[in-house]
Amino acid sequence: MSVTDAHPSRFEQGMATRREVLGAEHVERSMARVSDFSRPVQELVTEYCWGAVWTRDGLDRRTRSLINLGTLTALGRDHELAIHVRAAVTNGCTVEEIREALLQTAVYCGVPAAMQSFRIAEGVLDELGAGEQRDAEGRQGDE
Structure with missing residues (x-):
């Protein structure tokens, strides 16, 4: 399949959504x-x-982002997790919502997976300056 073979409007919708969620610079790179x-x-x-899933009406982008964080934690996909933490912020998720979604994964995916996701998310949030929104407890420590 090539770009010309792909469903043109769905592909173009997908590129537009991908740019909006992940950032045009990331997608172009x-x-x-x-x-x-x-x-x-x-x-x-x-x-x-x-193009076909992220553009559906059933869930808003914030919710899709939070689902992705849990799924990527469960699968141990650290690189994708970092990308989708950025996307979650772009989609309006708060630091607290991201933290709570990852805390939920500790119960269902295991503490080691959640700890790794917390480390990755904290690094990304710090890079974005969103880490400043964290509460007075400061940095999360190692177990």
Whole structure:
């Protein structure tokens, strides 16, 4: 499948949504690194994940972001988690909501997975300046 084979409006919707959620700079950087080998999976993700699912009316983007944080924690997908912590902030999630979503994962995914996600999220939030919103308890320690 190539861009010309993909459902054009869904692909374009997907690119627009992807840029809005992840940031145009991130998406352009990712797309610039696409090889002939990986192009089909990038097009699939853009068309179906971003164009067919993220654009649906059933959930708002904040909710989709919080679901992603839990899912990526469960799967141990640290790189994607960092990207989606940024997206969660872009989509209006508060630091408290992100923390609570990750705390929920400690019960259902395990403490080690949640601890790793907390570390990643805290680093991203600090980079974004959103970490300043954290409460007076300060930095989360290691177990």
